[in-house]
Amino acid sequence: MAILVDENTKVLVQGITGGFGGRHAKLSLDYGTQLVAGVTPGKGGQTFDHGDHKVPVFDTVEQAARETGATASAIFVPPAFAADAIMESVDAGMDLVVAITEGIPVRDMMKVKAGIAGSNARLVGPNCPGLVTPGRGEHSQGGCRIGISPGYIHKRGRVGIVSRSGTLTYEAVWQTTQLGFGQSTCVGIGGDPINGTSHLDALQLFNDDDETEAIIMIGEIGGSAEEEAAAWAGEHGKKPIAAFIAGATAPPGRRMGHAGAIVSGGKGTAQAKKEALVAAGITVAETPAEIGSALVEATGWR
Amino acid sequence: MVLTRGYAVHTFRASRAMNIHEYQAKILFDQFSVPNPRGMVAATPEEAGTAAKELGGERVVVKSQVHAGGRGKGTFKNGFQGGVHLVAPAEAAEVAAQMIGQTLVTKQTGEAGKLVRKVMIGEAVEITHEYYLAILMDRATCRPVIVASTEGGMDIEEVAEATPEKILREHIHPLMGLQPFEVRKLSAGLGFKGEPAKQFGKLLSNLYRLFLECDCSMVEINPLVETTDGRVLALDAKFNFDDNALFRHPEIVEFRDTDEEDPREVEASKHSLNYIGLDGNIACLVNGAGLAMATMDIIKHYGGEPANFLDVGGGATQEQVAAAFKIILSDDAVKAILVNIFGGIMDCDVIAHGVVAACREVGLPIPLVVRLEGNNVAAGKATLAASDLNLIAADDLADAAEKAVASIAA
Numbered sequence: 139m140a141i142l143v144d145e146n147t148k149v150l151v152q153g154i155t156g157g158f159g160g161r162h163a164k165l166s167l168d169y170g171t172q173l174v175a176g177v178t179p180g181k182g183g184q185t186f187d188h189g190d191h192k193v194p195v196f197d198t199v200e201q202a203a204r205e206t207g208a209t210a211s212a213i214f215v216p217p218a219f220a221a222d223a224i225m226e227s228v229d230a231g232m233d234l235v236v237a238i239t240e241g242i243p244v245r246d247m248m249k250v251k252a253g254i255a256g257s258n259a260r261l262v263g264p265n266c267p268g269l270v271t272p273g274r275g276e277h278s279q280g281g282c283r284i285g286i287s288p289g290y291i292h293k294r295g296r297v298g299i300v301s302r303s304g305t306l307t308y309e310a311v312w313q314t315t316q317l318g319f320g321q322s323t324c325v326g327i328g329g330d331p332i333n334g335t336s337h338l339d340a341l342q343l344f345n346d347d348d349e350t351e352a353i354i355m356i357g358e359i360g361g362s363a364e365e366e367a368a369a370w371a372g373e374h375g376k377k378p379i380a381a382f383i384a385g386a387t388a389p390p391g392r393r394m395g396h397a398g399a400i401v402s403g404g405k406g407t408a409q410a411k412k413e414a415l416v417a418a419g420i421t422v423a424e425t426p427a428e429i430g431s432a433l434v435e436a437t438g439w440r
Numbered sequence: 441m442v443l444t445r446g447y448a449v450h451t452f453r454a455s456r457a458m459n460i461h462e463y464q465a466k467i468l469f470d471q472f473s474v475p476n477p478r479g480m481v482a483a484t485p486e487e488a489g490t491a492a493k494e495l496g497g498e499r500v501v502v503k504s505q506v507h508a509g510g511r512g513k514g515t516f517k518n519g520f521q522g523g524v525h526l527v528a529p530a531e532a533a534e535v536a537a538q539m540i541g542q543t544l545v546t547k548q549t550g551e552a553g554k555l556v557r558k559v560m561i562g563e564a565v566e567i568t569h570e571y572y573l574a575i576l577m578d579r580a581t582c583r584p585v586i587v588a589s590t591e592g593g594m595d596i597e598e599v600a601e602a603t604p605e606k607i608l609r610e611h612i613h614p615l616m617g618l619q620p621f622e623v624r625k626l627s628a629g630l631g632f633k634g635e636p637a638k639q640f641g642k643l644l645s646n647l648y649r650l651f652l653e654c655d656c657s658m659v660e661i662n663p664l665v666e667t668t669d670g671r672v673l674a675l676d677a678k679f680n681f682d683d684n685a686l687f688r689h690p691e692i693v694e695f696r697d698t699d700e701e702d703p704r705e706v707e708a709s710k711h712s713l714n715y716i717g718l719d720g721n722i723a724c725l726v727n728g729a730g731l732a733m734a735t736m737d738i739i740k741h742y743g744g745e746p747a748n749f750l751d752v753g754g755g756a757t758q759e760q761v762a763a764a765f766k767i768i769l770s771d772d773a774v775k776a777i778l779v780n781i782f783g784g785i786m787d788c789d790v791i792a793h794g795v796v797a798a799c800r801e802v803g804l805p806i807p808l809v810v811r812l813e814g815n816n817v818a819a820g821k822a823t824l825a826a827s828d829l830n831l832i833a834a835d836d837l838a839d840a841a842e843k844a845v846a847s848i849a850a
Contacts, residue, residue: 218688243685244682245685246685247582248577248614252583305782306730307730312814387736394749399729425734425737425841428838
């Protein structure tokens with residue numbers, strides 16, 4: 139049944155009237171996502187129109203949730219207001235909050251992380267492509283797409299994918315689609331140092347999901363989230379895992395694009411991560427072109 | 441998972457996030473009432489002389505202002521030894537004249553060294569003890585952590601390695617903030633008593649406020665000193681700021697000194713491109729940070745050396761692609777270019793037009809391998825094929841990397 143979202147999940151978009159949010163709201167509607175509401179303070183009462191869709195816009199998440207029954211929210215608001223938007227969604231009782239916004243100050247995220255502790259909401263992101271549970275229609279239409287991933291590269295299937303990086307996720311998705319395996323759910327957890335859902339969280343969810351038969355984990359240099367996930371999987375993992383770690387050639391002390399991707403003080407290197415993964419029985423792809431073949435090796439699928 | 445001791449010290453340490461000079465750090469310290477020695481910045485030997493006279497006393501310290509550590513043990517290319525000097529006020533101008541306009545080489549600058557444009561003239565203080573004090577954002581716990589040690593003035597990573605018990609750590613709850621008991625714990629742990637303990641407490645509280653209000657990812661004082669006249673002072677400081685938060689700190693952005701940065705990176709940042717220069721000869725242009733890192737990795741895997749990290753982002757325009765090509769080609773070491781685009785939402789044909797236009801504009805003196813995948817890829821490939829440019833088309837990422845490496849070998 140996939141994780142976190144499925145074709146019945148009712149989604150609202152915070153920042154739906156902005157250029158970026160609006161564009162991706164349309165793509166999600168085209169994909170078949172149950173996008174039931176938009177939220178933009180001051181624009182309550184308007185509708186967001188796309189083809190036959192007329193999505194009502196509300197001033198607050200609380201109103202949107204009450205009127206439409208939305209349980210998941212996608213955040214497309216600018217960095218300066220994103221922390222507030224996340225907390226508004228949590229306050230309104232959303233089960234899932236997906237923060238797409240790139241560039242949220244670390245201090246804001248630190249407070250958010252502490253502020254949502256103890257709530258029932260799960261935060262994914264920020265600075266992430268979001269998540270997709272592919273549908274069963276042509277080009278995987280009819281699924282749930284929250285965020286900015288290209289829907290058409292997916293195929294409903296049996297691989298769960300979790301990744302810190304956007305375009306690298308698409309590589310993994312594309313390779314598993316071409317191999318015919320398809321995906322149960324793809325989760326982009328984002329490239330920031332402080333995020334809501336970790337590799338470990340995603341592995342645990344996939345581990346318990348009937349539809350997911352194997353897992354692809356894509357990590358990158360910096361921090362120790364991949365090692366922690368691997369340590370857990372080595373002990374509790376019930377499913378084959380293939381992985382790729384980006385950044386083997388990144389020089390120490392330089393931040394490689396993502397705020398979290400930095401090797402410093404000899405910690406968080408690609409080599410150390412690969413070793414931890416291999417020690418946990420995970421098949422590690424040497425190059426990003428071999429993620430699909432690493433999965434074949436891990437599963438024995440043909 | 442329990443992280444090894446010393447981990448938190450390193451977390452953000454070497455981040456090439458925005459740096460500031462020592463004299464700018466002093467401005468922030470003064471603003472937040474973090475006690476530090478009196479001092480003035482000088483851009484000429486005359487200014488240095490005037491500042492030294494004003495400070496008075498028997499001795500003043502003359503410090504080169506560059507974004508690099510190890511200044512004291514550095515050597516100027518003119519042969520002058522040491523980027524930090526303790527001298528009589530009357531000699532300050534003379535020493536400053538040996539530093540200003542000269543290139544200082546330290547263990548952190550590399551052979552190229554750094555041009556010293558300014559010096560700071562500071563009050564010389566008599567020290568009874570040196571401590572280490574830092575506050576940084578710890579990603580493992582998602583909290584600020586205060587790191588302190590009685591072993592100041594030395595390389596803290598070596599202290600953490602050799603005598604981990606001498607490193608004190610206090611994680612601060614993000615919503616509670618720094619509590620008085622936490623200050624007392626650290627103060628006692630460092631052995632402060634009486635009046636200096638009060639001074640340390642006040643300094644730490646103010647420093648924590650500075651750390652938060654200025655959105656620092658790290659502020660490190662090494663050494664923090666106790667003086668013979670009973671003062672507790674921040675003697676030297678290193679700041680890193682969270683790039684994501686600079687939008688709310690125009691006063692800190694003002695501190696940016698682009699003379700201290702790689703000119704290619706400065707140019708890239710003007711076009712909102714994420715570029716980092718490296719030592720290899722195969723340049724890459726990629727959308728997405730993760731894929732850009734992975735592209736560097738696969739070049740290396742096939743025996744090549746990446747010349748740069750370059751993420752053009754998710755919505756690159758033709759103008760940005762052209763700017764990226766110019767920056768790449770300004771590096772004489774570059775012998776081939778690999779363009780790797782997975783156009784998820786981005787239209788591959790738009791990218792193809794951007795590449796063609798950029799090549800026409802800036803010329804293409806070296807092999808260019810292009811791998812396009814994703815949205816509207818057929819049209820993109822057709823656009824590239826129809827151009828009369830000498831492009832090498834690649835089917836997938838492995839193919840692209842192999843062809844790029846081969847194009848140099850040939």
